[in-house]
Amino acid sequence: MIEKIKQEIVEFVGNWYINYLRTLDKIIEYKKGNITFHVLISSTDKNSNKNKDIILKNLNRMHKFTNNSKVDVYLSLSPFKKQFNENPKIPLSNFNVNSGLTIVNIYGKPIDKKIYILRQEECGKVMFHEFIHHMPEIHSTFSQFNIKRLQKHFNIKSDIDPNEAIVEFWATVMFLKQISEETNKDFYELFKEELKYSLYKSNQLFELQKKNNGIWYDSTHVYCYIIFKTIIMYNLLEFQKIYTFPYNNTVLTDFFIKYSKLPKITSNPTNKRSDNSLCFMVNSDE
Numbered sequence: 001m002i003e004k005i006k007q008e009i010v011e012f013v014g015n016w017y018i019n020y021l022r023t024l025d026k027i028i029e030y031k032k033g034n035i036t037f038h039v040l041i042s043s044t045d046k047n048s049n050k051n052k053d054i055i056l057k058n059l060n061r062m063h064k065f066t067n068n069s070k071v072d073v074y075l076s077l078s079p080f081k082k083q084f085n086e087n088p089k090i091p092l093s094n095f096n097v098n099s100g101l102t103i104v105n106i107y108g109k110p111i112d113k114k115i116y117i118l119r120q121e122e123c124g125k126v127m128f129h130e131f132i133h134h135m136p137e138i139h140s141t142f143s144q145f146n147i148k149r150l151q152k153h154f155n156i157k158s159d160i161d162p163n164e165a166i167v168e169f170w171a172t173v174m175f176l177k178q179i180s181e182e183t184n185k186d187f188y189e190l191f192k193e194e195l196k197y198s199l200y201k202s203n204q205l206f207e208l209q210k211k212n213n214g215i216w217y218d219s220t221h222v223y224c225y226i227i228f229k230t231i232i233m234y235n236l237l238e239f240q241k242i243y244t245f246p247y248n249n250t251v252l253t254d255f256f257i258k259y260s261k262l263p264k265i266t267s268n269p270t271n272k273r274s275d276n277s278l279c280f281m282v283n284s285d286e
Helices: 002-013 015-022 052-065 123-132 144-154 163-183 187-211 222-234 236-242 249-258
Strands: 026-032 035-041 071-078 100-102 114-119
Touching: 002 015, 002 026, 002 035, 002 071, 002 100, 002 114, 015 071, 026 052, 035 052, 052 071, 052 123, 052 163, 071 123, 100 123, 114 123, 123 163, 144 249, 163 187, 163 222, 187 222, 222 236, 222 249, 236 249
Parallel strands: 035 071, 071 114
Antiparallel strands: 026 035, 100 114
8 A cells, every 4th residue: 555655746746745655654544434545655764653643633633624524544644845946047846835636526426535745844734735725615617818927017927726725715714714713813913924924935935936038937836836926815805806616717817917016024023934945834834
């Protein structure tokens, strides 16, 4: 079973993850209701239970968040950090950005909900993000016509998936709600903290784009995960006026273009994340 899981992961994320996967040769399972966590570990790791508290906390969260839906989560909690490249001329890739994946039902046939988590960093929030891809009220697609409109307006020369911005926005909101309930921290204050951080990360991406002659190119969807999501967060009142379940992708394309200008935050507003971090949230490791 473990070799099959490894193969499924490599098919999606590529060879950069292979060496880490080769160190994992054992699976420990944790279960609550219909939620099963399959945790890949190394049998030679004397500290193999070091992530147990994180795993159990997020197992309880997923049980609540999914309303006990049947979900299998495969966790290989690598230590890789989400970071910018030292050389700004090297395009960002899934090595810099991506932390999870899932297979979405696009043919209308029942499929098992399987989520793969690739890093310890942000793992709890990423589980929410991947599960939201299985919610047809939120997960959808943008037409090629609207994708081309966005690429032209933002001068993006690589493929983009604006749906990721919608999914990431709702993952942010729902994860913050969970943290607020667990810690009694004010949701609005948590949201403002995330907004300031997102504006800072967006400005870093805009500056990176400037260093590449104003052109954006990558092999991941970080522009959607961060900049498009931040446009929603900063213009939340206007977003609430036009958003529907499921969404209208033309209306959202118009929204992203209309509100594409964001205020600049040029210094890191938090000590929870480094300047070089490409984590999407401040509080995603709570």
